[in-house]
Amino acid sequence: MSTITVYTARKIITMNPMQESATHVAVRDGRVLSVGTLADVQAWGAFTLDERFADKVLMPGLVEGHCHLKEGSMWDWTYLGWFDRRDPQGKVWAGLRSMDAVVGRLSEVAAQMAADGVPDDEPLIAWGFDPIYFGGERMTVAHVDCASTTRPIVIGHANGHLMNVNTPMLAIAEVTRDNEVEGVVKFAEGPMAGEPTGELQEPAAMYLVLRKIGTAGLLAPMTQAGVRAFARLACTQGVTTATDLVNKLGEADCAVLENVTADDDFAVRILPAFQAFHGPYGAPQGADHVKALMTRNSDRLRYGLVKMMLDGSIQGFSARLRWPGHFNGAPNGIWVTAPAQYETDFETYHRAGLIVHTHTNGDEASEVAINAIERVLTQAPRPDHRHTLQHGQMIDAPLFQRMAALGLCANLFANHLWYWGDQHYEMTMGPDRANRLDACGSALAAGVPLAIHSDAPVTPLGPLFTAWCAVNRITPKGRVLGENEKITVAQALSAVTLGAAWTLKLDHEIGSIECGKRADFCVLEDDPFTMDPATLKDARVWGTVLSGRVFPANPG
Numbered sequence: 194m195s196t197i198t199v200y201t202a203r204k205i206i207t208m209n210p211m212q213e214s215a216t217h218v219a220v221r222d223g224r225v226l227s228v229g230t231l232a233d234v235q236a237w238g239a240f241t242l243d244e245r246f247a248d249k250v251l252m253p254g255l256v257e258g259h260c261h262l263k264e265g266s267m268w269d270w271t272y273l274g275w276f277d278r279r280d281p282q283g284k285v286w287a288g289l290r291s292m293d294a295v296v297g298r299l300s301e302v303a304a305q306m307a308a309d310g311v312p313d314d315e316p317l318i319a320w321g322f323d324p325i326y327f328g329g330e331r332m333t334v335a336h337v338d339c340a341s342t343t344r345p346i347v348i349g350h351a352n353g354h355l356m357n358v359n360t361p362m363l364a365i366a367e368v369t370r371d372n373e374v375e376g377v378v379k380f381a382e383g384p385m386a387g388e389p390t391g392e393l394q395e396p397a398a399m400y401l402v403l404r405k406i407g408t409a410g411l412l413a414p415m416t417q418a419g420v421r422a423f424a425r426l427a428c429t430q431g432v433t434t435a436t437d438l439v440n441k442l443g444e445a446d447c448a449v450l451e452n453v454t455a456d457d458d459f460a461v462r463i464l465p466a467f468q469a470f471h472g473p474y475g476a477p478q479g480a481d482h483v484k485a486l487m488t489r490n491s492d493r494l495r496y497g498l499v500k501m502m503l504d505g506s507i508q509g510f511s512a513r514l515r516w517p518g519h520f521n522g523a524p525n526g527i528w529v530t531a532p533a534q535y536e537t538d539f540e541t542y543h544r545a546g547l548i549v550h551t552h553t554n555g556d557e558a559s560e561v562a563i564n565a566i567e568r569v570l571t572q573a574p575r576p577d578h579r580h581t582l583q584h585g586q587m588i589d590a591p592l593f594q595r596m597a598a599l600g601l602c603a604n605l606f607a608n609h610l611w612y613w614g615d616q617h618y619e620m621t622m623g624p625d626r627a628n629r630l631d632a633c634g635s636a637l638a639a640g641v642p643l644a645i646h647s648d649a650p651v652t653p654l655g656p657l658f659t660a661w662c663a664v665n666r667i668t669p670k671g672r673v674l675g676e677n678e679k680i681t682v683a684q685a686l687s688a689v690t691l692g693a694a695w696t697l698k699l700d701h702e703i704g705s706i707e708c709g710k711r712a713d714f715c716v717l718e719d720d721p722f723t724m725d726p727a728t729l730k731d732a733r734v735w736g737t738v739l740s741g742r743v744f745p746a747n748p749g
């Protein structure tokens with residue numbers, strides 16, 4: 194006989210437009226049985242009243258439609274980012290505000306590794322490096338060799354699309370002036386002209402290094418500890434459903450995911466997306482693989498998403514842009530997947546009935562995706578497909594109109610407005626086009642289903658911060674990018690609940706608090722609708738409820 198628990202709260206924000214708020218919610222078998230007043234919910238029979246949330250605000254568990262589980266394990270390596278950042282244990286790492294500071298931290302870590310007796314051939318791995326903040330100065334082997342000329346050093350950029358290494362790592366990777374792989378950057382002039390600078394752009398070039406450092410690098414296999422750390426972080430941010438938006442889904446990966454999510458104390462529902470590019474399979478085998486995995490789905494683990502990728506990153510100057518290109522004159526970016534290949538593979542996954550999430554940063558990449566998807570849908574219509582463009586940072590109103598006509602969803606990278614908004618204004622897009630960066634207002638005006646995201650670990654996981662970005666569109670230098678692209682608090686909170694759930698085709702299960710859905714709640718100390726929208730990011734999270742199980746952010 195299943196029991197009913199009734200939670201009372203200061204306010205329940207349901208995100209259900211048919212019943213916007215309530216004071217009580219009844220939960221049975223991990224699902225919402227009833228929402229309303231005490232009188233409404235007690236009509237369902239005997240219950241236990243739980244008053245622990247009596248002074249809190251409940252809203253639907255937050256849904257992060259584009260992040261990566263690596264957010265939990267990046268902290269095994271050295272953080273080099275420009276912004277201060279909190280690790281899963283709560284320690285705040287100071288941001289590094291100059292190239293010298295970056296080299297300084299690398300030198301300290303290299304010295305510590307030597308003092309600890311770590312073998313000289315074990316690489317020093319670092320992440321979060323963001324040279325665009327250093328006035329366009331590019332890092333080369335001349336910088337990284339200052340930290341060590343013996344131990345290989347590998348530095349991942351914040352955008353995940355670029356890497357820098359030192360001379361020992363170039364030697365191990367056998368990258369020389371004769372290497373013709375696209376993305377191996379070489380000195381244009383000076384005494385080193387023609388030699389590799391140590392910068393490697395996009396997967397093909399980065400693979401030259403990653404294949405040599407094997408398990409000890411940025412592509413290290415998932416670990417149970419890393420995934421558990423991610424879940425702790427998710428709980429502190431009110432997140433109950435999260436994607437892992439690129440995963441090879443090999444047997445070892447799946448074993449980790451299935452082991453960890455089998456534990457009732459695991460606090461987040463995971464949707465891993467199959468990496469349908471640069472993998473060992475052709476698209477037909479990839480589609481069969483995903484469909485076979487879907488038979489192993491559980492409440493906390495949902496296979497079925499497919500991730501494709503067209504271009505690179507805007508702030509890394511590797512995105513594909515339409516005319517007039519980069520504001521600072523940098524050449525156009527890189528196709529990670531050739532457009533013709535993309536269309537062929539997309540069609541295969543689409544015909545297999547799977548949901549495809551496509552990375553398109555620049556507007557040329559978004560247009561290529563829309564053109565390809567339009568042709569595929571004309572040949573093979575499929576109602577309610579939920580295919581989604583991810584990032585879509587420079588999509589304009591005409592492209593949003595075409596997306597709406599095709600039933601395409603947008604998951605826009607709203608955190609960029611804060612983290613790189615000034616760089617887009619000054620360097621990549623210019624003062625005019627920067628106004629349409631992550632144009633949430635235009636997307637909603639066109640009727641495109643909208644989600645917004647962090648792409649953690651590219652920026653920190655935190656949907657309320659992401660919502661704050663979309664509402665305020667403010668940059669660290671105080672600029673407002675595109676006043677008319679701002680969305681309301683209600684629209685932004687919808688984007689991180691029902692909107693994201695829609696792009697994952699889970700809106701029938703999660704995203705709002707209403708009868709029949711999973712009892713997934715984000716438990717808040719503050720009411721986001723009564724606070725000043727300029728402070729939305731500061732709304733305090735008490736913890737979460739996932740399918741009826743309560744997870745405090747601070748169990749101690």
Ligand SMILES: [Zn+2]
Nearest residue numbers: 259260438648
């Ligand atoms: Zn991503």
